[in-house]
Amino acid sequence: MKNYIKHNLIALLIVVTIVFIVEFLVSMPWWSFVVPVVFLGAILSYFKWQINSFQIGFIAGFLLWSFINYFLHLNGNGIVLTKIGLFLSSSTVIVVLVSGVIGGLLVGLALYTGTKIINVRNIEIDDKKFEL
Amino acid sequence: MNKLRTEFIFPLLVLILMIFALSNQMFSIPPLGKLLNPFTGVIQNDNDNDLDNPMMVIDKSGTTDSVSVFFDKHKIPHIFAKNSNDLFYAQGYVTASLRLWQMDFYSYINAGRLSEIFDKSDLLDFDRNKRRIGLLSAAKNTLRLIEKEPETYKVLTAYTRGVNAYIARLNDKTMPFEYKLLDYKPEPWSNLKTVLVQESLGDNLTGYDEDYLMSKMMLVLGEEKFNKLFPDFIGNITPVAEDFLPQQRKTQGVGIPDYLNYSFISIAGKTSKSDYNPSLGSNSWAVSGKKTKSGSPILASDPHLAFILPSFWLQMQLTSPEINVYGVSIPGTPSIIIGFNENVAWGITNGADDVKDWYKLHLSKDLKKYKYDGKWINLDYRVEEIKRRNHEVFRDTIYSSIHGPIVIDKSYSGSQPEMLNYALKWELNNPSNAFITFIKLNRAKNYTDYKNAINSYCFPTLNFTFACNDNTISVDHQGRMALKTNGVGRFILDGSRSSQISLGFIPTDSLPHKKNPSSNYVISANQHPTSVNYPYYYNGYYIETRANQIDKELQRNNSFDLTAMKTLQLSTINSFAVDALPILLSALNQRGVLENYKKHLLSLRNWKGNYDLNDINPKLFELWWTNTKNLTWDEFGKPGPLGIPSNYVLLDMIKNNSSSNYFDILETPKNETATDITTLAFNKASASYEALFVNNNVKWGNLNKISLMHMANFKELSLMNLPSDGHPDAINAKSGSWGPSWRMIVELGEKPTAFGILPGGSSGNIGSKYYTDFVKDWNNGGYYPLDFYTSMKEAAQHTTSHWLLK
Numbered sequence: 001m002k003n004y005i006k007h008n009l010i011a012l013l014i015v016v017t018i019v020f021i022v023e024f025l026v027s028m029p030w031w032s033f034v035v036p037v038v039f040l041g042a043i044l045s046y047f048k049w050q051i052n053s054f055q056i057g058f059i060a061g062f063l064l065w066s067f068i069n070y071f072l073h074l075n076g077n078g079i080v081l082t083k084i085g086l087f088l089s090s091s092t093v094i095v096v097l098v099s100g101v102i103g104g105l106l107v108g109l110a111l112y113t114g115t116k117i118i119n120v121r122n123i124e125i126d127d128k129k130f131e132l
Numbered sequence: 133m134n135k136l137r138t139e140f141i142f143p144l145l146v147l148i149l150m151i152f153a154l155s156n157q158m159f160s161i162p163p164l165g166k167l168l169n170p171f172t173g174v175i176q177n178d179n180d181n182d183l184d185n186p187m188m189v190i191d192k193s194g195t196t197d198s199v200s201v202f203f204d205k206h207k208i209p210h211i212f213a214k215n216s217n218d219l220f221y222a223q224g225y226v227t228a229s230l231r232l233w234q235m236d237f238y239s240y241i242n243a244g245r246l247s248e249i250f251d252k253s254d255l256l257d258f259d260r261n262k263r264r265i266g267l268l269s270a271a272k273n274t275l276r277l278i279e280k281e282p283e284t285y286k287v288l289t290a291y292t293r294g295v296n297a298y299i300a301r302l303n304d305k306t307m308p309f310e311y312k313l314l315d316y317k318p319e320p321w322s323n324l325k326t327v328l329v330q331e332s333l334g335d336n337l338t339g340y341d342e343d344y345l346m347s348k349m350m351l352v353l354g355e356e357k358f359n360k361l362f363p364d365f366i367g368n369i370t371p372v373a374e375d376f377l378p379q380q381r382k383t384q385g386v387g388i389p390d391y392l393n394y395s396f397i398s399i400a401g402k403t404s405k406s407d408y409n410p411s412l413g414s415n416s417w418a419v420s421g422k423k424t425k426s427g428s429p430i431l432a433s434d435p436h437l438a439f440i441l442p443s444f445w446l447q448m449q450l451t452s453p454e455i456n457v458y459g460v461s462i463p464g465t466p467s468i469i470i471g472f473n474e475n476v477a478w479g480i481t482n483g484a485d486d487v488k489d490w491y492k493l494h495l496s497k498d499l500k501k502y503k504y505d506g507k508w509i510n511l512d513y514r515v516e517e518i519k520r521r522n523h524e525v526f527r528d529t530i531y532s533s534i535h536g537p538i539v540i541d542k543s544y545s546g547s548q549p550e551m552l553n554y555a556l557k558w559e560l561n562n563p564s565n566a567f568i569t570f571i572k573l574n575r576a577k578n579y580t581d582y583k584n585a586i587n588s589y590c591f592p593t594l595n596f597t598f599a600c601n602d603n604t605i606s607v608d609h610q611g612r613m614a615l616k617t618n619g620v621g622r623f624i625l626d627g628s629r630s631s632q633i634s635l636g637f638i639p640t641d642s643l644p645h646k647k648n649p650s651s652n653y654v655i656s657a658n659q660h661p662t663s664v665n666y667p668y669y670y671n672g673y674y675i676e677t678r679a680n681q682i683d684k685e686l687q688r689n690n691s692f693d694l695t696a697m698k699t700l701q702l703s704t705i706n707s708f709a710v711d712a713l714p715i716l717l718s719a720l721n722q723r724g725v726l727e728n729y730k731k732h733l734l735s736l737r738n739w740k741g742n743y744d745l746n747d748i749n750p751k752l753f754e755l756w757w758t759n760t761k762n763l764t765w766d767e768f769g770k771p772g773p774l775g776i777p778s779n780y781v782l783l784d785m786i787k788n789n790s791s792s793n794y795f796d797i798l799e800t801p802k803n804e805t806a807t808d809i810t811t812l813a814f815n816k817a818s819a820s821y822e823a824l825f826v827n828n829n830v831k832w833g834n835l836n837k838i839s840l841m842h843m844a845n846f847k848e849l850s851l852m853n854l855p856s857d858g859h860p861d862a863i864n865a866k867s868g869s870w871g872p873s874w875r876m877i878v879e880l881g882e883k884p885t886a887f888g889i890l891p892g893g894s895s896g897n898i899g900s901k902y903y904t905d906f907v908k909d910w911n912n913g914g915y916y917p918l919d920f921y922t923s924m925k926e927a928a929q930h931t932t933s934h935w936l937l938k
Contacts, residue, residue, distance in 0.1 A: 023171035030169045030304065031151045038144075068170035076178035080309065080899040084167065084174060086848035099168035102154060106165070109147045116140035 007049040008056055014040060015060040015107060034110040041114015057111030058104035065103025070096045156315065157251070163315050172304035174312055178899040182229065183207050185933055193225065193937040194297045201226055202931035204919050207894040207902040210449040210931065212924045219452040220287045220466045222937055224294025227446060227463050228321070231896035232298065233308040234442045235464030236318050237843055238332055239325035242267045247520040249314055256518065260528050261407075261546050263516045264539045266561045267335065271327040273563040278327070284568045288323045291466040295321035309898045310844065329464030330567070334560045334592040336437065337482045339408035340673055343490050344550055345775050347623040348399045350388055359385035361777040365664045367784065368711070369676045370683040372595055372609050372656050373644030376665040386619030391626040396492065403775065404548045410673045411860045412436055412870055413658040415701070416479030417682055418599040418607070420652040425693045428881035429599040432697050433470050433479025436865045437873040439840040441850060441904065443892020444873045445469075449920065450574065457574040458920045460874050460890065467570040470876060472886060474922070475577045476600045477878040481656045483593030483609055485672040487559035491535040491627030495553055499542070502533050503628045509534070535627050536561055555627055559612055564590035579604045579647075586610045587640055595656030601880035607654035609644035609661040612637045618669050638668050653686045655679050657863075676780070677861040681707035694887060697877045702913045703863040708779055709753055710741040715787045716756065716810050724811035729818035743859040745833030750859070751824065755817035756810075760786075763809045764794050786810065833857060838866055840891055840907065849898055854911055866911075875915065883922065887915035 018040060019033040041053055073081050073092065085095045154165025167173050182188060183203060193199075197214040199222040204210065209226045213219035227235065240246055244262030246255045262268065278284045299318050302308075311317060350358045364386070416433040424430055437444050445460035450468060459471015470479055494503040501508040511531040518526040531538045535555040540546050565588070572585035582598050586608055589596075593611030598604075614621070614634035625632045644661040646654050659679035661670075684707070685700050717737065725733055732752055739749040757779070764785075765776045785792050790806035797804050804812075824830050833855035842849035858866030865871050876888040891910045895902040909916070921927040928934065 023169075030166050030172050031155070034147060034151065038147075065168070065170055069168065069173075069175050072170060072175045072178060076175070077180065077899055077901050078178065079901075079903075080174045080178040083848055083898060087162065087846075095168070098164070099170065099173075102165055102168055103170075106147070106150060106154075109143055109150065113140050113143040113147055116143060 004050050008051050011044060011049065011051045012056050012060050015057060015111060016064055019060065019064055019107060031106065034106055037107055037110035038114040041111040042117045045115040045118050053115040054108040054112040058108030061107025062100040062104030066096050066100030069099045162313050166315065167312055174309055174899070176305045177309045177897055180895070180900050180902065183895065183900065183902060183933060188935045190935060190937045194293060195221055195937050199937040200924060201935040201937065202927040203933040204931045206906070206916060208447045208449070210919070210921055210927050211451060212927065213452045216452045216454055217286065217290045219450055219455065220290040221294035223448070223450060223461070223466055224291035225298050225937065226448070227461065228295040228298035230894060231442055231446055231463035232318060233310040234843060234896045235329055238464055239328040242271070242328040242331050242335065244268055244518065247518055249316055249521065251521045251523070256520065256526060257546065259518050260544055261539070263518070263528060264530050264537060264544065265556060266537050266558065267328070267331055268516070269514070270561045270563065271324055271331055274565070275324050275327050277563040278323070278565050278567065281565055281568060283571065284565055287466050287571055288326050288567065291326060292321050292323050308896070314844070326465050329462060331560065332462070336408070336412060337592045338487050338558070338560065340406050340410040341486065341488045343622065343624050345403045347392060347397050348403065349775060350623060351392060351394065351397065351399055355388050361781055363781070364671055365660065366676065366778065366780045368680060368780065369660050369663070370655060370679045371644070371663050372607055372646065372659060372661045374646045374649065375663050376667065378665045386622060389619065389623055392623060396626070397624060401550045403550060407547055409438070409870060411675070412438070412482065413675055413678065413865065414481035415657045415678055415682060415863055416481050416595065416597040417653060417655045417686065418597050418605040419686060419692055420605045420648065421603045422652045423690050423692055424879070425691045426879060426881060428601060428879055429603055429605055430692055430694065430697055430877065430879045431472070431477040431479055431597060431599040432701055432877045433597065434701055434872040434875045435470065435480065436871055438870045439838060439873070439891055441840050441842045441892060442896035443890050445890050447888070447890065447894065455575045456922070458886070458918055459876070463896070466567065467574050469570055470874060472878045472880070472884050473574065473576070474884065475880070476582060476598065477880060477884065478573055478582065479597045479876070481595045482658050483595055483611055483661065483672070484658045484674050485593045485611070485613055485670055486621050487591070487593065487612070487614070489557045489621050489625055490551060491533070491555040491557060491625045491632065493533055493538070493553055493555055494628040504534065505630050533627060554624065559591050562591065562612070564612070566591065578602065579606060582606070595661070597654055597656055599880060604648060605654050606647040607645065607656050613643065613668070613670055616669050620669070622671050642668070651687070655682050655686065657682055675861070677706065677708045678863050678865070681705055681863055694877055694879055694885065698887065698915055701863060701875055701877065704743040704857045704859065705741045706743060706859045706861045707741070708861050712757065712779070712783050713739070713741065713753065715783055716760070719786050719790065719806045719810045720814060721807050721811045726815050726818070729815060732818050732821065733814070743832050743836070743857055743862055745831065745855060745857045747832050748830045750832040751830050751835055752817060752821050755820050756814055759813035759816045760810055763797060763813055766798055767794060836867065838871065839869055841869065851904060851907060856911055877915070884920055886918040886920060888918050889915050
């Protein structure tokens with residue numbers, strides 16, 4: 001059980017770091033962070049980490065998108081998100097939450113996709129076969 | 133060995149679909165993933181990091197020597213370059229960094245390319261219209277002309293390279309807001325794009341015409357009545373130019389053209405409202421030192437244009453060893469358009485001449501040929517490709533005759549279907565180089581330099597006002613004015629005869645002008661350029677009210693200073709109301725006014741014609757006058773603002789011909805007079821006026837609300853419904869969607885002292901603090917001192933941000 005929580009927390013941290021780094025270091029299409037996240041999912045499942053991949057990814061994405069947007073909104077001029085809010089007939093906070101949900105869905109789905117690429121049980125069997 | 137499973141395919145597909153959906157505009161929802169991701173989305177535009185940067189070094193910028201750009205507290209750039217090539221290069225770079233999307237969007241509008249940006253079917257008609265009236269082909273022709281003029285070509289090319297240096301530095305993160313919102317990318321800038329942007333002025337200022345309507349009016353009314361109701365000149369005018377000896381031109385009034393009859397033109401069809409606003413105007417005047425406290429001349433200029441965001445103009449100072457000039461530029465074009473330097477100041481207003489005519493063609497049955505002097509001539513044609521977002525390319529075939537392009541034909545009805553198969557002859561389609569005029573004006577030192585700069589100027593006709601610190605003042609109605617016989621240009625022309633073609637232009641030295649007049653002031657405010665005595669015939673869409681009012685005020689005072697000039701530029705007095713009120717009041721039958729409306733009459737009697745925020749009289753006057761007009765001109769049907777005689781014609785009738793048949797209301801058996809009409813109109817006006825009281829909405833500020841519209845017409849990005857003072861016929865011409873787009877007052881002397889303000893801000897970034905930061909002060913009649921630096925040292929001392937282009 002302890003391991004389970006630890007794995008989830010570590011996975012969350014890794015996802016946040018990866019997305020953050022990819023977006024800040026590389027000038028690529030806005031969605032390019034999903035690629036390493038998919039790989040991460042595959043790697044984690046290869047190492048048999050038991051994580052709630054979608055939930056963890058969602059939380060990571062939600063926090064990153066909404067937090068950074070809101071942080072920049074508060075530290076910037078605070079104009080742009082308000083204008084976007086007008087387009088969506090909603091308030092700035094809703095815009096921030098919407099951005100969080102979008103980020104969450106994308107990262108969550110990416111991590112989930114990754115964990116489904118490799119069939120963990122088959123690997124176990126294969127490993128045993130290899131030992132034999 | 134079955135390591136891979138298929139289970140991941142479904143979530144992967146969902147993921148890909150989601151990314152796709154969030155990257156593209158869906159229905160009216162913008163691409164949310166692109167916009168809202170915090171790393172490259174719009175939140176990255178929510179700052180002024182560059183503008184507030186105390187020192188930003190821009191390496192490998194492409195300049196030949198280092199260029200310093202200082203931003204003052206209003207973030208107005210002051211560019212210091214060591215040669216003029218670098219100067220215009222830097223102007224391009226800095227303008228792009230402040231206004232790239234705006235200038236680029238202008239070039240799309242005028243090239244008829246909006247369909248490339250928006251997936252909206254109604255924009256195809258818009259684009260086709262721009263191509264058909266010839267904006268794109270005219271720009272290409274103008275560019276060819278400019279390429280032969282070395283100095284202009286050099287300046288334009290330097291500017292273009294500067295813009296492109298900025299574009300090359302952009303990335304997903306720093307991309308201007310609108311590109312993210314509308315999901316496209318800036319294309320490289322070009323000299324053609326510069327020419328296209330410059331066309332905005334000519335298109336907006338000379339697009340309006342009444343040829344079709346006036347042809348109908350002439351047919352219906354006949355010569356005598358037409359000349360009475362739609363005269364070329366009205367009594368009370370203050371022409372731009374000096375007067376000429378009387379009677380040099382023999383005939384007054386216009387005759388009915390011999391071809392104009394009921395088979396030439398149908399009077400039954402409706403006349404569409406023009407796409408253009410004929411009230412776009414401007415004020416500019418100069419007074420010599422003999423009328424100022426300081427002894428130095430003062431020049432004022434406030435061009436009235438449509439209110440847009442980002443603001444139409446961009447303020448800046450341009451400095452190199454040959455030039456030191458301050459003023460406003462049009463983002464997308466080099467040099468300063470209205471401004472001043474150490475020695476001279478200049479302003480511009482629309483010349484308002486009619487330089488747009490329509491020719492009715494005699495077409496063959498297959499619509500491929502037209503008859504010209506008895507011979508059949510093939511129509512030329514060209515095919516314009518209009519690229520469309522998410523749709524196939526649209527190919528538009530545009531036919532043209534010797535007179536010009538056929539705008540409306542069987543494939544395109546546009547907004548004026550009645551102009552079917554007419555050819556458009558528009559001075560805009562005649563290539564000319566306006567850039568060199570402004571480049572030379574920027575470095576003019578005296579009257580000779582000024583004259584030399586404007587002499588070659590062609591289009592659109594402008595009134596240039598000029599003041600020099602040696603106390604020379606001047607106004608010049610400059611541009612190509614076709615030589616015409618009486619009445620030509622007011623009506624649809626017969627395209628089947630060569631005799632209908634103009635033989636050239638009024639010689640430059642005969643154009644209307646006035647230099648150092650004994651009155652010691654010059655005025656231009658879209659009024660008639662000359663009195664009726666001018667030896668050449670011309671016509672246009674002139675407005676006399678503002679010029680008359682400016683004249684009155686300038687006469688009155690002999691010791692002007694900058695404060696008095698500000699007061700004058702902000703004057704809300706409508707001189708038409710001042711002229712009309714006593715005439716209406718004396719025509720009115722007081723006993724006919726309903727008892728409970730008499731208090732309104734009393735209130736109006738004490739009104740001085742001011743359209744101020746809290747004044748309750750302007751609305752009453754407006755209602756009274758509108759009702760008077762509608763009741764009088766009931767013979768003309770209910771054409772709204774179209775096709776009724778001008779205000780002064782009616783006013784003159786009320787005063788001098790009160791029993792005119794036009795006052796008779798057709799529906800009643802009685803034969804009404806001016807007295808009956810004005811009295812009835814007053815009662816009607818009072819009734820509507822009291823209805824407004826219910827909402828407490830009679831204060832002028834609550835009724836005269838102005839809106840600054842974002843260029844792409846997004847309400848969310850606009851400033852809407854700001855209560856304002858002013859009136860189109862007052863010097864302070866704030867009204868609805870247009871008005872003073874720049875207010876400038878300059879006192880020359882040892883060093884110029886100047887004030888100015890524009891409705892907007894320096895930055896074109898919607899997320900910037902400097903996007904609309906001037907608007908409140910502008911709307912309240914405020915001005916900012918314009919910092920004119922004579923050295924880099926001075927600039928460095930007085931500014932807080934510095935960009936160094938290396």
